[in-house]
Amino acid sequence: MGVEERLMEAAEAGELVTVIYHGGSQPGTKRCLSPITVTAREIRARDIPTGEVKNFLVSKIEVVPDDHPAEDYVVGAILPPVFSTLVEALEARVKELETLGWYVQLSETGVSVHRYFKSGKPKKGADAGILKQEGSLNRPWYVYGPDLASARTFSHLKKAVDLFLEQAYCHAPEKKSNSALNLDALPRAGELER
Known part of the structure; x- marks a missing residue:
């Protein structure tokens, strides 16, 4: 089963899914998501640690087991600005x-x-x-x-x-x-x- 299908299945069933997101502010970290809607390009999901509803690119998601050894997403981590203008x-x-x-x-x-x-x-x-x-x-x-x-x-x-x-x-x-x-x-x- 592909990533998109697994996310759609979780959205329909109201399940939580553990993913590694290879994008965003902390690429490669593990997150727990509650999918709301899924398209071929994006998933709109509640990010369980922050409680916020966010958009994620499906192409940057890897569905993993809950006990995967990847580092957990750190809520509130602040990144330094890369560019000023x-x-x-x-x-x-x-x-x-x-x-x-x-x-x-x-x-x-x-x-x-x-x-x-x-x-x-x-x-x-x-x-x-x-x-x-x-x-x-x-x-x-x-x-x-x-x-x-x-x-x-x-x-x-x-x-x-x-x-x-x-x-x-x-x-x-x-x-x-x-x-x-x-x-x-x-x-x-x-x-x-x-």
């Missing part, structure tokens, strides 16, 4: 995105990628982007893209950038090999300081 996070990636066929608009408050008309002019409507929502202290980063049923918000810029780059790569006008967009190659906060 959107420009720092993405200015080194603009050329790469342009190579993928995008017109890129980048500022301190947002980034977006646009297709071109046959005439060579960029379209006004963006295919994907990140916006910084002024006044939102907890989750200021707003990400939208073609694979997202609704926009997603993030408290950490690194997570917003990762999702934006995933959307930009997957829907690029000129597809490149999978190595063209190496998310691990993003500079870390310490590498940005001169």
Whole structure:
């Protein structure tokens, strides 16, 4: 039985399921979830240790037995910020995105990628982007893209950038090999300081 089927079964039966989530703030840690809804891409579930309802990518979930030796998810663990501004996070990636066929608009408050008309002019409507929502202290980063049923918000810029780059790569006008967009190659906060 595949991961998606196992999660659907747990959602229908109202069962708890133990998973290792290879994403989020603590990748590779074990969590206990109560699945609510499951799609081919995402699961919406109550994270039992925090009591919060969260979205998880099915592709990053590994269903494991309760006694699996992986480390448990630590509630309230705080990650240091990886980037301090959107420009720092993405200015080194603009050329790469342009190579993928995008017109890129980048500022301190947002980034977006646009297709071109046959005439060579960029379209006004963006295919994907990140916006910084002024006044939102907890989750200021707003990400939208073609694979997202609704926009997603993030408290950490690194997570917003990762999702934006995933959307930009997957829907690029000129597809490149999978190595063209190496998310691990993003500079870390310490590498940005001169």
